[in-house]
Amino acid sequence: MINSPAELEQLRQEILSKRNSNKARISICAGAGCLATGAGKVIDAFNAEVEKAGLTADVNVKGTGCPGFCERGPIVVIDPAEICYLQVSPQDVPEIVSETIKKEKVVDRLVYSDPAKNEKAIREADIPFYKNQERNIIGNNIKIDPKVIDDYLALRGYSALVKALFQMTSEQVLEEVKKSGLRGRGGGGFPTGIKWEAARKAPGETKYVIVNADEGDPGAFMDRAVLEGNPHSILEGLIIGAYAIGSHEGYIYVRQEYPLALENVGVAIKQAREYGFLGRNILGSNFDFDIKVHRGAGAFVCGEETALLLSLEGKPGEPRARPPYPATSGLWGKPTNINNVETWANVPLIINNGADWYNQFGTARSKGTKIFSLVGKIKNTGLVEVPMGATLRDIIYKIGDGIPGGKKFKAVQTGGPAGGCIPEEHLDIAVDFDELTKAGAIMGSGGMIVLDEDTCMVDVARYFLNFLTQESCGKCSPCREGVKQMHRILTNITEGRGKEGDIELLEELAMSTGSASLCALGRTAPNPVLSTIRYFRHEYETHIKEKRCPSFTCQGLVSYYVDPAKCDACRICFRECSSHAIIGGKNLIHIIDQAKCNACGTCFEVCPARFGAVIRISGEPVPARIPDEMRIIVRQRRVKREKQDERSLHTD
């Protein structure tokens, strides 16, 4: 138990002195993404190999938080040389130990390289994916074993708490956060300091502070990475916030689907209590505060703050009307302040470095950095942290390295399921709360899904509306009924049953749902529809008027047939068709039975490029099938050629 700032400083020095900075350290990302690609086995292999080499005393091996480059996991960083190895498998481990650890030589094949651009990078900081980021929040993840509080202390951890408790009044802490311009990272973008102030000023002895870790956007994992990778940064932010607001009890609402986050947060709270960062008389400051963890059951709408509060109280997680705002009447009717994980993680940085330092990042009205989860049709999938105001183009091309497979960019969907799609011509907008809203999308909590030319925008809208239909709580009718009706119309359009007036009806439904719904889920639910109509109206029109899907995505509007002149009866499509829709036979030109075909496109994908016999069409009729007697392919070369000539005569 630490009883004063001096004791903490003494402990910190002890930790640092025990850590010889020249000692080799092997850090392996143990975030959810890397664990899924085998990081657990890599960690085991390193431990075994180091022991085998008799280096246990000289080398420190640890599983750490996620540094974000999920595309190339499992990631290994070797210090002090800062060598970064990508896509490491257990088989690579003996070589890394014998070469890099023992001889200080780099294993070339494991470092970052881009043959196309003739680029190579050994250090993490030189990899283009990282080089173009500003990693204030997730940068430390790779240096920390989230289950070891000493790792956090070694990186100045809890020094912001000491500064807040011993050098600042609670008013000063509040003022600093207000001055920093920090805005809520959960999606609302409400100024954090003003929210804190409302809870601070609200009458009442008992007040609560809450971490909203109910991250539910499909494809988003920013909060997860911070919770799993650096849980003490969130605890520290929360304790500082509690001090500023005058709260002595906090909750972390984590969704049950994040088992590792729950585990690491649980360990972190236990350690923080043992060290005296939580509990009575924190570090001898007379300030009391403790935290409980609540597991959410996975309803998307519980990320909405009033629904979260009711869920925390044990009631059905349904939003209620605001006002009263949680700041005056929140958990059990007491003044409550709720902030998102990433918002809390920003607080220690602001207190340690000051609002002026924080203000250097960002735009006029959106300060600091923001973590995005960059996913979809992008070469570098992962978590990226950039200053507010970075352009979408920089994020997608400089950090994400563009679209794989030589495909063309079509749109980027930002802000989670209720976000919007932004097309090529707006890629140069600065990413901040206001600019994204102007473009018809939202910041949301930081989801960023890249879509390429093969994506159908009507289908994208249908997909997100399907999600929102399922996740609407059903309390208020504009959301329950409106989202369902929009989803129904979109489904009709993508299945070829679209009709004149559908776009106008969608717009009308979007208006009523967007303006009359109770909570933000309903109020933002029309975004996927409206933004795709705004930028890709022609795609809606071709679906409705021509019954054609330009990107060949909507199965109900796409047909496949075999071009008799090109089919070689190789039988690959016949074998692969899961619907048994291909009429095959040895040396017989194959035919797709349109009645059985579900347009999954497998035949199109598997037909060898040298034949290219499967043809994909949309919005036009399938050519009549050839008569059976013309299906025979005679294999002798000359005869075949003659046959082909004959066939082409017939088809002409």
Next chain:
Amino acid sequence: MSEVSIQIDGKVVAASEDMTILGAAERAGIPIPTVCHHEKLKPFGGCRLCTVEAEAAGRTNLVAACVYPVQADLVVRTRSERIDKIRKVLTEQLLAHAPESEILQTLAKEYHADKDRFEKEPSFCILCGLCVRYCAEVKQKNAVGFVDRGPSREISFIPEIAALECWDCKECFPLCPTSALQAAFVLMRSLAPAPSSIRASEKHAETTSVPGREQNNGSIAANDGNRTLLQANAER
């Protein structure tokens, strides 16, 4: 509570600070439509038909009058092109579930709503929650509740409570804006075994612990019977 002065449709209205816009409008005799509000119940904000424009500190928001508290100098507009459009669509969506509801038909006339605009889903229930909330807040029995979420949401009586409480009460029936039939059907559907057998098994349960599996089996069989009844009514 202190009195404040607000403006509704150009008319200056006095209201006490604990009032909602709907309450202040009612006091001034200005009608605002609603199907989920009831004077004995806490404001719910579910149907959103009471959506109005509220202007405060230079900002205009669309808010639900039944839950939005009044504040000094609030300017409220209960009708506008936008509000009428919203109410029209909301009425049309609810009519798809309860085309025969009198209150919805009246609203349809007022807002030119087309009852056939959306595909019919005659569930009769528009999920206003009056029965659920009345049972919880006034009767404090919780015999009827919401189950599931989103478009799958429905009301359901809890057989164990309903069998004991509902036969002599049924006060929720006349509250139902789509006719009492909905509540009656759902109640019947949930009351699987005859009430006497539940009472008997309750007594039995006192000696043996929880009610047994037989009851559930019975309830499924009875469900089927009532579903046919529901369908028959839908066809009618």
